[in-house]
Amino acid sequence: MQWGNLPQDLIEEILYRVPAKSLSQFRSTSKQWHSLLKSTRFAKKHSACAQKEEPLSIMLIDYRVFLVRINLHGFHDNVAPSVNVAYQFNLNSSQVAIRNLFHCDGLLLCTTKDKRLVVWNPCSGETKWVKLRDSYETTDYYALGYDKKSSCKQYKVLRMDLQVILPINNEFEIYDFTTNSWRVLGVATDWFLSQYCHGVSVKGNTYWIATQVQSPHAEFLLSFDFSTERFQNLSLPQPFPFNISALSVVKDEQLCLLGGFYTEDTLHVWVKTSPDESVMSWSKVLTVKAKSGINNNGFSFLADEENKSLVYCNHYMNHSKILHIVGGDKVIQVDPLDLSSTIIPSCPLLLNYVPSLAQISKGALLGIRRKREEQSM
Numbered sequence: 001m002q003w004g005n006l007p008q009d010l011i012e013e014i015l016y017r018v019p020a021k022s023l024s025q026f027r028s029t030s031k032q033w034h035s036l037l038k039s040t041r042f043a044k045k046h047s048a049c050a051q052k053e054e055p056l057s058i059m060l061i062d063y064r065v066f067l068v069r070i071n072l073h074g075f076h077d078n079v080a081p082s083v084n085v086a087y088q089f090n091l092n093s094s095q096v097a098i099r100n101l102f103h104c105d106g107l108l109l110c111t112t113k114d115k116r117l118v119v120w121n122p123c124s125g126e127t128k129w130v131k132l133r134d135s136y137e138t139t140d141y142y143a144l145g146y147d148k149k150s151s152c153k154q155y156k157v158l159r160m161d162l163q164v165i166l167p168i169n170n171e172f173e174i175y176d177f178t179t180n181s182w183r184v185l186g187v188a189t190d191w192f193l194s195q196y197c198h199g200v201s202v203k204g205n206t207y208w209i210a211t212q213v214q215s216p217h218a219e220f221l222l223s224f225d226f227s228t229e230r231f232q233n234l235s236l237p238q239p240f241p242f243n244i245s246a247l248s249v250v251k252d253e254q255l256c257l258l259g260g261f262y263t264e265d266t267l268h269v270w271v272k273t274s275p276d277e278s279v280m281s282w283s284k285v286l287t288v289k290a291k292s293g294i295n296n297n298g299f300s301f302l303a304d305e306e307n308k309s310l311v312y313c314n315h316y317m318n319h320s321k322i323l324h325i326v327g328g329d330k331v332i333q334v335d336p337l338d339l340s341s342t343i344i345p346s347c348p349l350l351l352n353y354v355p356s357l358a359q360i361s362k363g364a365l366l367g368i369r370r371k372r373e374e375q376s377m
Contacts, residue, residue, distance in 0.1 A: 056086075057302060059313075060349035061322065061337060063097035063113055065089040065122070067353070068336060072307040072325070081309075081325050083334045089122045101349055102144050104201035106356025109144040109157060111136075119144060119155070119360050128360040130157060130175055133182035137162075143199050143206040145226035154178055155360060156226050158206065160193070168192050168213050174229060177360065185229055190214070191222065196298050198349070200247045202255050209236075209245045219245060221257075223277065237270050237282040246299045249352045256303050257282065258310075265290050267310060267326075269303045286310065288326045291333070300350045313348040322348045 057068045067087040075081050091098070097113035108120045115136040119128045139162040146153040157175040159182075170188045175181070191210045199208040210222035210233075221234040242259035244267075250256050255272040269286035285305045294314050301312035309327030323334040 056353045056355070057311075058089075058101065058103065058108075058351045058353040059085075059323075059336065060098060060101050060351075063099065064095075065091075065098055065101065065108070065110075066336070067122075070302070070311055072304050072309045072311070072327070075307050075309050075325070075327050075330065081332065081334075083323060083325075083336050085336050091118065091120055092127060099138065100142075101351060102142060102199065102201070103351045103353060104144040104155075104206075105146065105153070105204070106354055106358045107144060107155070107360065109142055111138075111140075111142060117142065117157070119157070121356075121358060121360065123355040124357060124359075126360055128177070133173065139195070141193060141197075141199065141208075143201070143224065145201055145206050145224065146204045147227045148204050149227045153204070153358070155358075156229075158224060158226070160188070162193065162195065166213070174226075188231070191220075191233075193222075194296065196296055198246065198300055200249050200255070202249055203253065207247055207255060209247060221280070232277065234277055235280045237284070242268075244294060244296050244299065246296075246301055248301050248303060250303065250305070251352070251354075258299075258301055258303075260290070260294065262295060265294075267294075267312075269310065271303075271305075289329060289331070290326045291324055291331050298348065300348075302350060302352055311350065313350045323350070 057070055059066045059068050065088070066085050067089065069082070069084045069086050071082040073079065090096075091110070098110045099113050100111045102109040106121060106123060108122060110118050110120055112118065115138075117130040117132060117136070119130065120126070141160040141162060143158040144155060145158065146155045155177050158172065159175070160172040161170040163170050168189050168191070170192060171184065172186060172188060173182050173184045176183065190213050192213065193208055193210055197208055197210075199206050204226055206224045206226075208222045209219055212218050212220065219236065219240065221236055223232045223234055224230070225232065236257065240259060243262055244258075244260040246258045248256040248258070250271060257270045257272070258267055259270075260267040267288050267290050268284060269288075270282040270284050272280070273283045274281040286303055286308060288308075288310050290310070290312070297314065299312065299314050301310055303310055307327065309325060311323065311325050313322055314324065323336055325332040325334060
């Protein structure tokens with residue numbers, strides 16, 4: 001039996017279970033399928049029915065975005081790990097230089113080298129350019145999240161100033177896609193983020209390692225809830241005396257924390273085990289020996305608890321190998337693009353990536369359309 005002879009509801013039930021990264025090949029099948037795969041109704045049901053995607057990674061190297069497959073199976077049994085660049089993503093079929101990335105729910109929030117801001121779904125190709133309320137600063141922090149209280153995810157962008165000179169007076173504002181406008185939320189005066197701090201998204205909220213303004217300038221976990229549009233100070237594992245710290249995400253759903261020292265080669269990794277944030281609890285899952293000379297300058301990592309391994313990027317002066325794999329007593333350096341004779345001018349960035357059909361809201365009209373679609377389900 002051919003596809004055209006199948007009932008429409010059966011076709012949809014089949015497509016709901018196809019991995020998101022494979023659905024793009026079906027868009028050209030017919031106008032009907034193209035419209036179906038772009039609909040909010042389909043995206044919502046696909047999110048509930050589709051099998052979990054194979055773990056993938058995204059790397060930002062030299063202002064370009066690459067999809068990377070990292071295989072660490074057998075690493076401790078002397079099986080060489082594999083790192084393969086599967087694909088280079090191009091924004092709108094053009095080579096737009098990407099300065100920084102933030103991943104949330106399969107969407108990428110990108111700041112470009114030419115001082116623009118865009119939300120992009122590499123899986124579907126959908127983009128939304130965001131007009132800034134004020135002038136763009138390369139030191140600004142941006143994060144993407146969504147309102148969990150809504151019946152359908154409503155995405156928002158958070159922007160924060162970067163100011164580390166006293167007195168601290170960092171303004172923060174939010175962009176709402178349902179109104180296509182910015183709102184100033186307030187000013188932070190009692191904490192700040194370091195210049196190379198990378199935030200991560202877990203279930204719609206964003207987390208950073210922040211520093212208190214008051215002595216002894218202790219670090220803590222800072223979260224932002226996009227539903228309430230409020231910050232919250234959370235505790236790190238205690239004691240946490242480290243001067244190297246970074247955050248990551250395990251399988252797009254669990255917060256992961258790294259700590260280490262400039263003067264040592266040992267790195268420690270915890271995962272957040274508490275289901276909510278009323279009482280914070282952490283579990284140490286990994287301790288590895290890394291290459292000496294690591295620092296907080298553009299540090300990003302992925303932890304593999306099953307294979308007791310860590311993959312990280314760290315920007316070195318005059319250092320061409322940009323990906324490091326460590327586990328047990330093994331330390332391997334890999335250059336995914338084979339740029340051994342080239343000094344990468346930008347800090348590399350390594351992110352966990354889960355493809356999805358998440359749709360970017362395009363204003364209040366889309367919100368009305370979503371309600372109509374939900375009513376017809």
